[in-house]
Amino acid sequence: MNLLEVNNLQTYFFTRGGVVKAVDNVSFVMNAGETLGVVGESGCGKSVTALSVMRLIANPPGKIVGGEINFNGENILEKNQHELTEMRGSKISMIFQDPMTSLNPVFTVGYQIAETVKRHRKDVSNDQAWKRAIEMLDLVRISDPKRRAKNYPHEFSGGMRQRVMIAIALSCNPQLLIADEPTTALDVTIQAQVLELMKGLSREFNTAVMLITHDLGVVAGTCQQVNVMYAGHIIESAPVKQIFETPAHPYTVGLLQSIPRLHESRGSRLTPIAGQPPDLSNPPVGCPYAPRCPKVQNRCRQERPELMPVGRGEQVAACFYPN
Amino acid sequence: MVQEVETPKQAGTTLVDVKGLKVYFPIKGGILGRTVAQVKAVDGVDLFVRRGETLGLVGESGCGKSTTGRAILQLIKPTEGSVKLDGVELTTLSPNQIRQKRAEMQMVFQDPYGSLDPRYTIGQIVAEPLENFHRGNAKSLQDEVAGLLEVVGLNPYYVNRFAHEFSGGQRQRIGIARALALHPSFIVADEPVSALDVSIQAQVLNLLGDLQGKFGLTYLFVAHNLSVVKHISDRVAVMYLGRVVELAKSETLYELPLHPYTQALLSAIPVPDPEIESKRKRIILEGDVPSPVNPPSGCNFNPRCWKAQAVCREIIPPLEEKQSNHYAACHFPG
Numbered sequence: 001m002n003l004l005e006v007n008n009l010q011t012y013f014f015t016r017g018g019v020v021k022a023v024d025n026v027s028f029v030m031n032a033g034e035t036l037g038v039v040g041e042s043g044c045g046k047s048v049t050a051l052s053v054m055r056l057i058a059n060p061p062g063k064i065v066g067g068e069i070n071f072n073g074e075n076i077l078e079k080n081q082h083e084l085t086e087m088r089g090s091k092i093s094m095i096f097q098d099p100m101t102s103l104n105p106v107f108t109v110g111y112q113i114a115e116t117v118k119r120h121r122k123d124v125s126n127d128q129a130w131k132r133a134i135e136m137l138d139l140v141r142i143s144d145p146k147r148r149a150k151n152y153p154h155e156f157s158g159g160m161r162q163r164v165m166i167a168i169a170l171s172c173n174p175q176l177l178i179a180d181e182p183t184t185a186l187d188v189t190i191q192a193q194v195l196e197l198m199k200g201l202s203r204e205f206n207t208a209v210m211l212i213t214h215d216l217g218v219v220a221g222t223c224q225q226v227n228v229m230y231a232g233h234i235i236e237s238a239p240v241k242q243i244f245e246t247p248a249h250p251y252t253v254g255l256l257q258s259i260p261r262l263h264e265s266r267g268s269r270l271t272p273i274a275g276q277p278p279d280l281s282n283p284p285v286g287c288p289y290a291p292r293c294p295k296v297q298n299r300c301r302q303e304r305p306e307l308m309p310v311g312r313g314e315q316v317a318a319c320f321y322p323n
Numbered sequence: 324m325v326q327e328v329e330t331p332k333q334a335g336t337t338l339v340d341v342k343g344l345k346v347y348f349p350i351k352g353g354i355l356g357r358t359v360a361q362v363k364a365v366d367g368v369d370l371f372v373r374r375g376e377t378l379g380l381v382g383e384s385g386c387g388k389s390t391t392g393r394a395i396l397q398l399i400k401p402t403e404g405s406v407k408l409d410g411v412e413l414t415t416l417s418p419n420q421i422r423q424k425r426a427e428m429q430m431v432f433q434d435p436y437g438s439l440d441p442r443y444t445i446g447q448i449v450a451e452p453l454e455n456f457h458r459g460n461a462k463s464l465q466d467e468v469a470g471l472l473e474v475v476g477l478n479p480y481y482v483n484r485f486a487h488e489f490s491g492g493q494r495q496r497i498g499i500a501r502a503l504a505l506h507p508s509f510i511v512a513d514e515p516v517s518a519l520d521v522s523i524q525a526q527v528l529n530l531l532g533d534l535q536g537k538f539g540l541t542y543l544f545v546a547h548n549l550s551v552v553k554h555i556s557d558r559v560a561v562m563y564l565g566r567v568v569e570l571a572k573s574e575t576l577y578e579l580p581l582h583p584y585t586q587a588l589l590s591a592i593p594v595p596d597p598e599i600e601s602k603r604k605r606i607i608l609e610g611d612v613p614s615p616v617n618p619p620s621g622c623n624f625n626p627r628c629w630k631a632q633a634v635c636r637e638i639i640p641p642l643e644e645k646q647s648n649h650y651a652a653c654h655f656p657g
Contacts, residue, residue, distance in 0.1 A: 192608075
């Protein structure tokens, strides 16, 4: 059985300007211990997908209007508020992008970790929860955890706060960790520390990780499977090697060509993708990428392609004319 | 630092020469609001930019790269040091003289949302520098603005629209058109693409490259993304905690970094290629960047450096030419 199974998920936002189909018919699976990368540009629906899995879509204006999300065989969309609170933090945890604002400034970090533990384990005493907090801080390699547990968030740097967030997220040994741009706000040397830590911990505890990012470099180094999203759809999904070696969808190809590379000499011109992503309250008929696609044909403007197997079959792309 | 022989207006000669630049910000405290400490944002920066080249300035947040860029343009008054533009010392000029000089040196800002006035049409935004310097009459102004918009790849038809009607990439183009309006020779671009999505980022990077070829511009390109900096720069300066620790030709710096910090920085960048990623050996630095209020003695980098010896804690290594045209500030380079 798959750990997470998302089928035809549709999350729409009902705004004054019309219905925004932020996530439209998205399906994917995740296995235990697997690291899945979700990449795409701003507004492509990657964060909304993650928030839908956590059932954290603010309603109004947002609403999950269709599909199902099966976690360990149970449909998350049918759970009531109480069951959801039980699930969040203990079975599925989430780390957010901004480590500066995700922690409560008026409580010590030790308290905030212990709080999570106590919330989910009724048999744990205050002392045990505090011990667990110190243990977690040690695990995320914060030096002198005994003393640091008594510090407030403002006494930590950005990278350390993100590690505290990881400590909170992993304190109840969740089966799935959703990390939404966990290193975007951090400097590269600190990013390397945090990614290394996440990799090690997910291996150690066999935690599945959904890593949402716009940085293809981060994906190449950490993920096994990659979903590329565009305008609310998954337009390509493949093992990491294939995505980079034999990208099938023209958007994936375009994305890879538009990033400057460290291992290339200077002066080579970048190949940008022309135009802008579509307005999701008024998406184009047919393939959402058609207006920007260099390989566009008449059919693309009329019909929307579904995900279809490409190559040896592990790779799927939503394109009539894949590479 | 080497001094180029001055033959004005020729490619390859020094356009901007910065020596011993320091910018300290006071921290006020107590009831009397006295200065209790100083943030040493820029602490002795030496660099020069040749005419027609792009010098990349990289470093992590708080290393002083943006402050350096602004201090060169005299947007922040330097505490100490000298900045010469085309042989003219800027730090001793009067405010009025600096204002005149601004026609020659312009800036492109990071935030395409915050750097454009929401109440102005983009035509007014681009025309403003021309009006300030009394260039042309109403008719020629209109043509000039249309020409500038075209140059940066925007349809002049949009001249009466407001900034909020444009996407991030288009707004950055407007910011670039405004910077170009007075035909400057030197442009400081402070993180011009970091707020943009990758596909749009490439459009703007290509535009900056094209404009440099067309108008013979000289750029100081400030950014934290080393792949972007490598792509656009002829030479790259790496900053750490207020000082330049390494300066070299872009290829040399990326292939043979001499300073341990540069080595760690380069190894930390994720590369979009799983093949390379799986084989790479990362240098994971311990700890965080120290506070610039109370920087470590000797070499700034010594508390995080795996090569640090006693001498590193005592003597500040000067930026020296270790190999031809390759400068590093380290006691044990390589």
